[in-house]
Amino acid sequence: MVGTVSAARQRGRAGAAFAAGLALGSAAIFTALAAVGAVVGGRLVLVVAVAIGVAAVVSDALGLRVRPQIHLQVPEPWRRTMPLGRALFLYGLLLGTGLTTYVPATAAWALPVLCLALGSLGAALAIAAGFAAGRALPVLVLAARGGETVLAERPHGLRLLRVLAAASLLCALVAGRVEAAVTVASPGGDPSVIGTELAWQQPGVGGFLRRGGVTAPLPGDSPAVGATFVVWHKGPLVTLADRTTLAPVLEDSVPGVQKFAVSRSWLAYRTPTEIHVRPVSETGPGTTVVKVTQPATLGRPALGVDLVVFHRASRDASWITAVNVVSGRRLVFRYSRDDQLLNPSLLDGQLLYVRSTRCSQQLVLGRARGKRDRVLYQIGPLAGQDAGHERHHTRQGEHLPCPFRPRPTARMLWTTALSPTTAYVTVLKPAPGGRTVPTLLAVTRR
C-alpha cells in the first residue's frame, strides 16, 4: 500500500483518498456493530469483549504471533485498471472494514467486539476514527519518507507499534472500568455525603455511616449528613447529632417525617406531601416550603447554603425547584413536560439529578443555573416498544419512540448525592407485590 501511495503523482490527494476510504469503511463497520450491539448486547457480550481485550493487550505487549489472520488481500488489479485515487479510496474502504489483509496487532480484533459490547454510536465512531488513523498514518508517513521496506527491515518499528496498541487498549479498558458504577451497599439507598463521609439507609435495618473506610450503624433511619451534623429519625423522634461524636445536639418530635437534609444553618425535612425547613438550632415545624396533593409527589430535599432543592413530579410535568430559605424566592432549575426529573443534589453550584426519558434513564450533572448537563451514568428505559405496526401489516407509516430498539429495564434510578469526586445514586429493583429493593452505586465524576 505504501508503494501504491508513493507511486502517485499527487501523493497528497492519493493519501487523502486512502484515508477517506479507511475512515468511511471503518465507520460503516463499527457503527453497524454498535447498532447490532444495541439490540443483542448484554452483560455476557461485555464480559467476552473485556476478555478478548485483555488477551489482545497481553498478546501485543509480549509480541506474540497475531492470530487469527485473514489471508484475503485487496484486489491488486485495481491499481492498474482504475485511476489511482479511486483505487486507493476503495483499498481504504476495504481495509477500513478490517475484513481484508493481515493485521499487525492483536488489538485490532478487540475493537469490533468492544463496539458490539458497548452498543454506542458515539463510542463506535471514536473507535472507528482510531482504527482508521492507526491504519492510515503508518502508510502515509512511510509513503512520504519513501521507506516502503522500513518495517520489514527494522522490525523494532512494528514492535513499538504493537506496544503502543496494547497500551492504548489497556487505557481504554481501565477507563471503561472507572466509568462503570461501583456498588457501595446492597440493599442500601438514599445516600447523603459530605467530603468522604457517606450515610445511607438500609431498609428494615436503619442508617449507616461510612468514614475512613469504616462503616458503622446509626441509631435511627434515613440519615443525612451536612456541615458538622448528622440527623436521623426513629419514628417521629428526630435527632440532630454531632457528626464526629454522634452525641445528640437536638431532639424533637415531627409526625410523618421521612427524609432529611442538613446544612450549617438549616434543617429540611419531608413528610409524604410537604417539605419544611427550619433553623438548625430550633425545634418545631418551621416553614412549609412546598405542599402537594397526591398523586403528585415531592422528592427528598437537598440543601445548598440558603437553598433547599427538591423535585416535584406530577402527571403534567416534573420540576426541580430551589427555594431560597431567607428570601422565599423560588427558582426553577429544571423543568420537563416529557421527561421525569428526580431527586436532585446540590454541591458548589453543581446539580446532580436523575432524568428518565422515554429511551433511557440518566444520572446527569450540570450547573444548577445552567442548561447543559452531561451524563455520568446511564441505563435502559423503563419500558420497551412494540413493532410500530400490526401483524400482517406493513411498516409504512409507523413511528417508533426510540431510534434504536431500547433495552428496557425494571431497575429505576432514584435518589442521589454529590461529593467533589463521586456521584452516588440509588437504583431501585422491583420485588413482588410492588415493593422495591435499593442498591447504592458510586460513579466517578469526570
Place this chain on the structure above:
Amino acid sequence: MRQGQSGLSDNIAGASSRRGFLARSGRLLIGVAGGGFVLEAMRAQKAEAFHFCGHIYTTGSCPHPVGLPRIDAKGFPLRAADGKPVDDLGRPVDKLGRPVDAKGALLRDPDGNPLPPAPRTRVCTRTGREFGFRPQIDGAWYRCCGGRIRKLVDCCGYVRNRINGDAALTGYCYRGRRVFCVMYYDTKIKC
C-alpha cells in the same frame, strides 16, 4: 378497468365509513353486490398497504410512548398489546398515573410511598407540542378490526406537511386544518 374498480372500492369503503357504517356489513354488501374482486381489493388494502388495521391512506402514526398509536376515549396513550394505560415513559400506570408492575400492583419506594408519576399527555397534544402546531381532533372514521369497532382518529392542525414529511391531506379535519398524523381507539362494540 381494473384500476377503475379498485378506485371504486376505495370510494365505496371511504364513503360508507363516513356515514357511521358497520364495516362488516359494508364489506358483506360490497361482496354480494360487486363480487369477490372488490372484496379482495379491500383485503389487500388492509394486509399490504397500511401499518395498522382500519387505516386508509398513508399518513403515519402519531408519536406514541409505545409505538402503535392506540389511545383511550380521551386521547391518552394505551399500550396496543393489552390496552393498559401508559405514561409518557411507556410504563403501565394506574388511574392516577402512578406506575404499576406487570401484575398491576402499585410500585412503591423502599419507604412504602408510591413512586412518582411521570407526565402523561394526550398523544395528539404531545405531537402538536413536539412538531410546533396547535393540535385539534376533528373527525374520525370507523372500521371493524379484530372483531371490535375501531375508531380511527386524525390529529389535525394548520399544517402544510404531515408527519411523513410530504403534503398533508384534509382527511377528517375541518376549517382548513389538515391531518398531521393518525391514532386509533378500540371500542368494546363487537362487529
